[in-house]
Amino acid sequence: MPLTYDIVREPLTTFLTEDVGTGDLTDSILTPRRVVGTFTAKTAGVVAGIALPACLGRILETDDLVYQPAVADGEMVAAGTTLATITGDVAHLLKIERTALNLMQRMSGIATATQQAVTALNDPTIQILDTRKTAPGLRLFDKYAVRCGGGVNHRMGLFDLAMLKDNHLATITDLPAAVQILRTAIGPSKRIEVEVRTLTELQAAIAANVDIIMFDNQTPEAVAYWATLTPSNIQTEASGGITLSNLPQFRGSNVTAISLGYLTNTVVNMDISFNLMHSADN
Template sequence: MNPVITKQTIERFLIEDLGFGDPSTQMFAAQKIKGQFVAKQTGLLCGQAIPQQVYDCLGAATYTPLLAEGSPVLPGTVIGTVVGDAGVLLAGERTILNLMQHMSGIATTTQTAVQTLADPEIKIADTRKTTPGLRIFDKYAVTVGGGYNHRLGLDHGIMLKDNHIAAAGSLTAAVTKARQYAGPMMQIEVEVETKAQVLEAVAAKADIIMLDNQKPETIKTWCRLIPPSIITEASGGITLANLATYRHCAATFISLGFLTNAVQPLDLSFYLEGVIKA
C-alpha cells in the first residue's frame, strides 16, 4: 500500500470518528499503558501496518506486530502489542479494528476462493466493486489472500462493456475508437456474451476478452476460439458455492466481486492491560 495515500485516508477516517475530540479519554491525559490486539476467529491476518499508521496520526504509541502479514490466526491468537498514551490507544482503537477486521475478512475470503478453485493455471482477481474510500485497503487485502488485482480504477485500463458497445454502434467500432485514445501501455478489454461477439472481439484484436455470465463448459469451448496472445477473463454469476466447477475452464483469470463487496469481517479485539473478560 502507498503510505502517502493510506495516511491521508486514515486521517479522514479519524476526523470522521473523533470530531472535536474524544471526551471519554481526556481524563487519562498522557498516562502510559500497554495493550494487545487479539484474534477471536479463525482466518487470515491482514493490516499489520494499520495500527502504527493510526497512532502516528494521534500521538505517542508504538505498535509491535507479533505475526507476519498474511499469517493464519486462531481464536485467542495475540497478533500485536502496543505501548503508549492511554488516550491515543483508546481514540485509535475503533479505526484500527474497523480496518483490520475488514481487510482480514477480505484476505480470508480470497484465500478460501483460491483454495476452492484449486487451479494454479487460473488466477483469482477482484473487481472495482469496493466501498468508496476503502479501495486501496480492499485491493491490498486481496493480494494478501493470494489473489490478484483487476483495474485499480477507471484509469488503469479500457474496458468496453455492453453500454460502451451500444454507444459506439458495434463491438468492432468500440475497439477501433478505443485504439485512437489508448496509449502504448493501455490494454483494451471487451465484454462478450455470445459466440459471435467472441469472434468479433478476436478479429478486432482486443487485448482481453471477458466471457460474461457463462457456464464453465461454454467458457472452455469459447477459449478454444481465442488465440493464446489474448487474455481471457471469466466473470459474472460465480460464487464460492459454484467456483469449483470453473476449475480447468481455461480462462486466464476469474474476477469475483464478492471478494470485496460481500465482506464478512474477521473478529478482532483490543484489550488494555488489566482488562477482565468473562
C-alpha cells in the same frame, strides 16, 4: 506494493478525523498513564492491515506509542492468536482503537475470502481477480487485502484499463472500428478489455484483437469452450454468477483469470478484539 505510511497517511487522516472530530469527550476522565493494548483474532482467518495501528499512531503526532506486530499480512492465524501489542498513553490508544479495528477486520475478512476462493478453485494456472465493487474511499485497502489473500488486482479504476461492458456495447455498431479509435485515443500502453455474452460478440472481440475478453455469466462448460476459440495472444476472464460453491467447476477451464465481485462487495469481517491489558509499568 505494501501499505506504507506515505500511501495511507491521507485516507487514514480522513478516517481518524471522522471518528475523533473535535476531540474524544471521554478524555476528561482518563488519567494519563501508559498502558498495553492487545489485538487478538477471535476467529480464524488471513490477516491484512497489520501495519495500520502504527500508521494511525503517527497521525496523532505522538512519539509515545510502541507497536509490535506478532504476525504478518497474508498469514493464516487461528482463533485466539495475538496479532499485535501496542503500548502508549491510554487516551491515544483509545483514539485509534475503532478506526484500526474497522479497517483490520474488513481487510482480514476480504483476505480470508480470497484465500478461500484460491483454495476452492485449486488451479494455479487461473488467477483470482477482484473488481471495482469496493466501498468508496476503501479501494486501496480492499484491493491490498485481496493480494494478502493470494488474489490479483484487476484495474484500480477507469483510468488504468479500458473496459467495454454491456452498456458501452449497446452504443457500438462496429466493435473493431470502435476498438481502433480507442487504441488511438489511449495509446499503446493501456490495455483494452471487452465483455462478451454470446458467440457472435466473442467473434467480434477476437476480430477487434483486444487484449482481454471477459466471458460474462457463462457456464463452466461454455467458459472452457470459449477459451479454446480465443487466440493465445488474448487473455481471457470469466465473471458473473461465480461463487465459492461453484468455483471448483471452473478448474481446468483454461481461462487466464476469474473475477469475483463478492470478495469486496459482500464482506464478512474477521472478528478481531482490542483490549487494554495492564499498565505498561506493571
